[in-house]
């Protein structure tokens with residue numbers, strides 16, 4: 001039986017980053033992966049947020065054939081089925097107000113997991129971690145009430161004072177360690193995606209840098225498109241919309257929702273323009289928690305990434321979270337080895353650091369903000385808001401059909417008519433704003449009162465411009 005300082009189960013982004021950090025810190029590290037190659041069993045493509053470039057300097061060196069920078073996000077609002085034609089489109093680029101340079105440059109980079117996962121594993125191996133592929137962990141070994149190693153299919157055992165469970169959403173490690181049984185229905189979601197290949201030139205011409213797009217419509221919402229260099233995938237029904245959560249709770253079928261979006265005329269036109277060919281169809285389970293999970297460690301063991309339930313509550317983004325938690329767990333493992341303390345109490349510092357870290361911060365306000373996307377999928381609210389957006393755009397900006405004064409004069413009645421829909425928005429946003437920045441809100445409220453006084457004085461003729 002071979003002994004290591006650290007065993008990492010699963011060579012996804014979480015496990016590889018943990019193994020890389022541990023090996024760089026001089027720990028004798030074993031990385032076990034059930035697949036024939038890293039990334040084999042994961043979702044085809046994904047979008048990696050600019051946060052990852054801020055936090056992991058080794059990504060500056062990364063150049064993968066499938067990479068496509070996303071500098072534009074697009075939200076398409078469709079009319080109700082069966083037409084599902086485009087009524088309103090919002091596109092945005094990165095904001096100059098973002099706090100770090102990468103976020104001011106791009107939102108995400110789309111790429112394929114079968115390139116990204118091996119890239120990370122290779123770094124871990126170069127740093128000295130030992131990789132074993134085709135190695136399915138089927139059990140944990142316990143000693144003195146704590147985890148002391150793992151057992152592989154076939155019975156082979158490996159021992160280490162610390163194990164990191166990075167074995168994804170259905171984590172056998174978590175269940176065997178008694179940290180949880182199954183996920184509860186409201187803690188997980190199912191994501192269906194159809195992956196298409198498309199010639200690189202068509203992608204450059206048609207998608208260019210609009211690498212993240214979402215389709216909303218009354219009764220269907222937030223189905224997303226992620227682009228990489230030579231293809232796209234469409235997924236749904238809406239990680240950006242908790243219809244998936246509702247699907248679990250209310251029996252809506254995710255695959256049906258996705259097929260509806262795929263058959264929407266604007267999506268069909270896009271796929272034709274891309275000369276896209278379907279490559280793969282997948283359905284995955286993904287954790288989607290409202291709060292940072294509690295049970296992520298015990299004696300001799302820490303869980304990272306999806307195994308710990310760390311995808312954030314708004315979009316269920318999880319790769320950066322897996323990498324960040326992987327690094328944190330490896331740092332705690334090194335300290336545990338230095339102290340010779342593998343007790344539950346020592347491992348608990350991992351949970352505490354995670355909560356204080358940017359991964360923990362992601363859970364603040366995320367679940368509440370998700371209500372906004374829930375609203376966009378609600379047939380009544382979506383129809384009202386969409387109509388208001390169309391009206392405002394037509395009467396404020398595109399006033400060519402009627403005299404400008406007449407068109408612009410309608411703005412107030414459009415706003416007044418839509419007070420109920422605007423109040424639905426305010427019901428989501430106001431408590432959120434209060435929670436995250438009460439002081440600023442009070443300041444701007446006093447500013448608004450000042451503006452109201454100025455407008456009233458202006459209207460009564462006391463003030464002239």
Ligand SMILES: Cc1cc2nc3c(=O)[nH]c(=O)nc-3n(C[C@H](O)[C@H](O)[C@H](O)COP(=O)(O)OP(=O)(O)OC[C@H]3O[C@@H](n4cnc5c(N)ncnc54)[C@H](O)[C@@H]3O)c2cc1C
Pocket residue numbers: 009010011012013014015032033034035038039041042043045046047048049135136137138166167168169172191192193226235284285286304305306307311316317318319320322
């Ligand atoms: C369709 C879909 C689209 C997504 N899109 C995005 C996105 O655009 N951006 C984003 O940030 N996140 C996205 N996510 C979430 C993201 O994929 C996960 O959060 C991320 O992969 C978590 O990484 P991980 O290392 O924790 O686990 P995984 O990536 O799941 O890796 C776990 C690894 O462990 C291995 N393993 C499992 N069990 C065992 C075992 N018993 N023994 C040995 N090895 C084992 C698996 O083979 C796998 O390689 C998406 C998820 C889905 C399902």
